[in-house]
Amino acid sequence: MSLYQHGRDFSIQINGQELMNSRQHASEQALARLGCAHLAGRKAPCILIGGLGMGYTLRQALDLLSPRANVVVGELSGAVVEWNRQFLGELNGQPLSDERVDLQTGDIVEMISGSRSRFDAILLDIDNGPGEMAASGNRRLYGPEGILACRRALRDHGCLALWSADPSKKFEQLLMRCRFHVCRVRVSAHKGSKSQSRFVWVASEDSGILPRGGVRPRVHLKNGSKGGRRPPRKRRG
Numbered sequence: 001m002s003l004y005q006h007g008r009d010f011s012i013q014i015n016g017q018e019l020m021n022s023r024q025h026a027s028e029q030a031l032a033r034l035g036c037a038h039l040a041g042r043k044a045p046c047i048l049i050g051g052l053g054m055g056y057t058l059r060q061a062l063d064l065l066s067p068r069a070n071v072v073v074g075e076l077s078g079a080v081v082e083w084n085r086q087f088l089g090e091l092n093g094q095p096l097s098d099e100r101v102d103l104q105t106g107d108i109v110e111m112i113s114g115s116r117s118r119f120d121a122i123l124l125d126i127d128n129g130p131g132e133m134a135a136s137g138n139r140r141l142y143g144p145e146g147i148l149a150c151r152r153a154l155r156d157h158g159c160l161a162l163w164s165a166d167p168s169k170k171f172e173q174l175l176m177r178c179r180f181h182v183c184r185v186r187v188s189a190h191k192g193s194k195s196q197s198r199f200v201w202v203a204s205e206d207s208g209i210l211p212r213g214g215v216r217p218r219v220h221l222k223n224g225s226k227g228g229r230r231p232p233r234k235r236r237g
Helices: 026-039 056-064 078-086 108-113 136-140 144-153 169-177
Strands: 002-006 009-014 017-021 046-050 070-075 101-105 119-124 154-164 181-188 197-204
Touching: 026 046, 026 056, 026 119, 026 154, 026 181, 026 197, 046 056, 046 108, 056 070, 070 108, 078 101, 108 144, 119 144, 144 154, 144 169, 169 181, 169 197
Parallel strands: 046 070, 046 119, 070 101, 119 154
Antiparallel strands: 002 009, 009 017, 154 197, 181 197
16 A cells, blocks of 8 residues: 655555545545534534545544544554654644544454444445455455444444445345445535546434435345335344
8 A cells, every 4th residue: 555645636556556536535525424414413422433544534524523522533554544644634634633533543343343332423434335445354344244233333323324436236235134224325526526426325223314315225125026124123122
């Protein structure tokens, strides 16, 4: 993984392929807006951002949340953290210096699995989404085990928001099988662009907090037909 600079623009590449570019950050900001929309007016929310990237999602979340918010950032790469501190922080007003931020370097799957009813929102921008690019181990996060761990880590009326470079009906079905209501939102890759799109899924057990725009996929039944959204199963006491 390497960091490149051209004038005021930065690019992070891995194995010769561009993973992110500072000129294209509108979708990362949209991830924070969509994932934190239900927290407007909340006095002390706690959220988790999985993947620091170039800090755009973190900056947007900090701008939206209250002064008493707690924002946990999980980043696997120590190099990405160092680049944000030395070079990329100037893009976003040095968000890592905000006292609300709790930066943790390590495996985001382990961070989520070790949490129970802790977060009001989990925002994930790991790799390229469900189609991994940087680390094959990321498939754990986007599989049934990872999604169920996210659900357990959320508080009541919390939501899971996930960034992706591409749409995936298969992944939407997985989210719904894990008892989430789901909304898929198409967002611009960068401000003013209509030709390049990215996608954000917002998932919650509370359908009332999903964005009004976007597409709400339906469950595909085993016989190939489409059914309505199945309600969560009631626990037997």
